[in-house]
Amino acid sequence: xxxxxxxxxxxxxxxxxxxxxxxxxxxxxxxxxxxxxxxxxxxxxxxxxxxxxxxxxxxxxxxxxxxxxxxxxxxxxxxxxxxxxxxxxxxxxxxxxxxxxxxxxxxxxxxxxxxxxxxxxxxxxxxxxxxxxxxxxxxxxxxxxxxxxxxxxxxxxxxxxxxxxxxxxxxxxxxxxxxxxxxxxxxxxxxxxxxxxxxxx
Amino acid sequence: xxxxxxxxxxxxxxxxxxxxxxxxxxxxxxxxxxxxxxxxxxxxxxxxxxxxxxxxxxxxxxxxxxxxxxxxxxxxxxxxxxxxxxxxxxxxxxxxxxxxxxxxxxxxxxxxxxxxxxxxxxxxxxxxxxxxxxxxxxxxxxxxxxxxxxxxxxxxxxxxxxxxxxxxxxxxxxxxxxxxxxxxxxxxxxxxxxxxxxxxx
Numbered sequence: 001x002x003x004x005x006x007x008x009x010x011x012x013x014x015x016x017x018x019x020x021x022x023x024x025x026x027x028x029x030x031x032x033x034x035x036x037x038x039x040x041x042x043x044x045x046x047x048x049x050x051x052x053x054x055x056x057x058x059x060x061x062x063x064x065x066x067x068x069x070x071x072x073x074x075x076x077x078x079x080x081x082x083x084x085x086x087x088x089x090x091x092x093x094x095x096x097x098x099x100x101x102x103x104x105x106x107x108x109x110x111x112x113x114x115x116x117x118x119x120x121x122x123x124x125x126x127x128x129x130x131x132x133x134x135x136x137x138x139x140x141x142x143x144x145x146x147x148x149x150x151x152x153x154x155x156x157x158x159x160x161x162x163x164x165x166x167x168x169x170x171x172x173x174x175x176x177x178x179x180x181x182x183x184x185x186x187x188x189x190x191x192x193x194x195x196x197x198x199x200x201x
Numbered sequence: 202x203x204x205x206x207x208x209x210x211x212x213x214x215x216x217x218x219x220x221x222x223x224x225x226x227x228x229x230x231x232x233x234x235x236x237x238x239x240x241x242x243x244x245x246x247x248x249x250x251x252x253x254x255x256x257x258x259x260x261x262x263x264x265x266x267x268x269x270x271x272x273x274x275x276x277x278x279x280x281x282x283x284x285x286x287x288x289x290x291x292x293x294x295x296x297x298x299x300x301x302x303x304x305x306x307x308x309x310x311x312x313x314x315x316x317x318x319x320x321x322x323x324x325x326x327x328x329x330x331x332x333x334x335x336x337x338x339x340x341x342x343x344x345x346x347x348x349x350x351x352x353x354x355x356x357x358x359x360x361x362x363x364x365x366x367x368x369x370x371x372x373x374x375x376x377x378x379x380x381x382x383x384x385x386x387x388x389x390x391x392x393x394x395x396x397x398x399x400x401x402x
Contacts, residue, residue, distance in 0.1 A: 052326045054286055059258040060276065075261065078276035085255055089290060091297035094331025098292070125253045130295025 034103045034138045034145075037187045038088065044186040051191050053090030053097055059083050085122045086133075092191060093199065096131035098123070099190075103138035109167035110137050112160050120157050123150040132198050136180070136190055137173060147193045148177035235304045235339045235346075238388045239289065245387040252392050254291030254298055260284050286323045287334075293392060294400065297332035299324070300391075304339035310368035311338050313361050321358050324351040333399050337381070337391055338374060348394045349378035 035055065045051040064077035086100040100123075102114040115135075126133040133150035148168075156168045178193045236256065246252040265278035287301040301324075303315040316336075327334040334351035349369075357369045379394045 046326060049326075049329065052323070052330050052332070057258040057260040057282075058263070060261050060263075060279070062259070062261075072280055075276065075279035075281070078261070078279055079273055080276070081258075091299070091327055091330045091332040094297065095295060096292035096297040122253070125247060126292055128250065129253050129292045131253070131292040 032187075034101050034136070034140075034188075038101055038136070041186040041188045041190070042088075042090075045191060051090060051092040051097070053088055053092070055088050056083070056085070082116065082118065084118050086119055092132075092194060095198075096126070096129075097194065098126045098131050098133045099136055101136040101138070103140050105141050106167070107139060107141050107170070109165075109169045110139075110173060111167045112157060113166065115153070115157065120154060124154060127151065127154075132194065134194075136188070137177070139170070143182070145180045145182060145188055145190075146173050146177040147180055147190055147197070148173055149197070152176040233388075235302050235337070235341075235389075239302055239337070242387040242389045242391070243289075243291075246392060252291060252293040252298070254289055254293070256289050257284070257286070283317065283319065285319045287320055293333075293395060296399075297327070297330075298395065299327045299332050299334045300337055302337040302339070304341050306342050307368070308340060308342050308371070310366075310370045311340075311374060312368045313358060314367065316354070316358070321355060325355060328352065328355075333395065335395075337389070338378070340371070344383070346381040346383060346389055346391075347374050347378040348381055348391055348398070349374055350398070353377040 039055060042051075042053045042055070045053060059081040060075075060078045061081045062075055062078045064075070066074045066076050068074065086098055088101065089096070089098045091097065100115065100119055102110075104110050104114065123133050127150055135148050135150065135153050136145060137148060138145045153168075156164070156172070160166055178197055180188055180190050180193050183189060240256060243252075243254045243256070246254060260282040261276075261279045262282045263276055263279045265276070267275045267277050269275065287299055289302065290297070290299045292298065301316065301320055303311075305311050305315065324334050328351055336349050336351065336354050337346060338349060339346045354369075357365070357373070361367055379398055381389055381391050381394050384390060
């Protein structure tokens with residue numbers, strides 16, 4: 001919806017409340033975002049006692065809140081903030097698990113612009129403290145998902161900073177990363193890969 | 202600030218943007234909330250390579266966002282959501298650390314109404330998966346802070362549910378919990394207590 005505020009400035013308004021979005025039938029997995037698939041996967045893990053991993057809430061800078069009488073507080077002005085950490089963390093077999101998940105429409109490489117300096121720094125800190133840290137990368141067009149350890153992501157990030165390429169070639173992700181099988185329940189079974197990569201030795 | 206919207210309904214507006222709040226000198230630790238003290242403590246831990254622990258962002262249900270031309274997206278309507286987890290988590294010596302922090306003005310007991318069912322359930326899950334889980338309890342009037350393992354909190358919670366008392370007597374917190382020394386840097390050195398309680402055996 002586009003409308004004009006008094007003064008003639010153009011604004012676009014986007015409804016984001018899922019509960020008031022009209023019902024849309026979901027044919028299998030089609031069109032689900034990586035975030036939705038991972039939330040469903042994490043719910044499955046929690047319900048089946050496999051792991052406790054949550055997505056962190058979107059960081060928001062709240063500027064103005066109204067407190068109407070007899071109803072819930074309404075945030076009237078707020079802004080999206082850049083996250084200083086990754087989006088997902090939790091516990092598996094006592095160990096700290098931390099990851100970021102990103103998707104691309106590219107078919108042959110994964111653009112590094114999907115990550116920012118703060119997140120890379122956070123990943124370095126997690127690794128230094130013995131946490132398990134990785135990224136989940138989805139090639140949406142190919143419907144292929146990979147787990148890549150943060151050490152490798154950081155390697156490509158550092159190469160980029162010293163003049164290297166701005167994306168990770170898919171063959172490198174296949175080489176250093178781990179293919180995650182897609183299913184119905186759980187949809188993206190990354191914990192099986194975590195078990196194999198980080199616990200089987 | 203209280204004003205009336207067209208229609209006569211009364212609203213209260215609260216400015217929450219710290220950057221536009223007038224400068225107020227801070228004499229030592231006076232008047233700092235537990236959250237501010239813990240954020241400063243966690244920053245200290247990160248900067249000194251001791252642990253990587255963050256407060257999760259406040260969960261917000263975003264309903265309406267405006268996208269003004271040539272400036273940042275503005276959230277125009279949003280609501281506070283109840284958190285389904287605890288507020289703080291991260292990694293220390295490879296282990297998953299998870300806690301909630303609450304304060305009371307009471308002097309002799311800590312009201313259990315500071316916690317809700319979802320959080321207790323989350324703590325139970327974390328414990329089941331081998332994570333380190335506790336609460337940090339501050340008696341603001343006495344300026345005393347304790348770490349209480351989640352197992353003990355859950356014990357008092359269960360007692361309450363079966364007709365027991367609605368608060369934890371301070372003497373029980375002293376008995377089962379661990380006093381946290383307060384300082385200047387870090388302000389609330391709970392990791393020293395975590396080291397002693399969970400790693401020294």
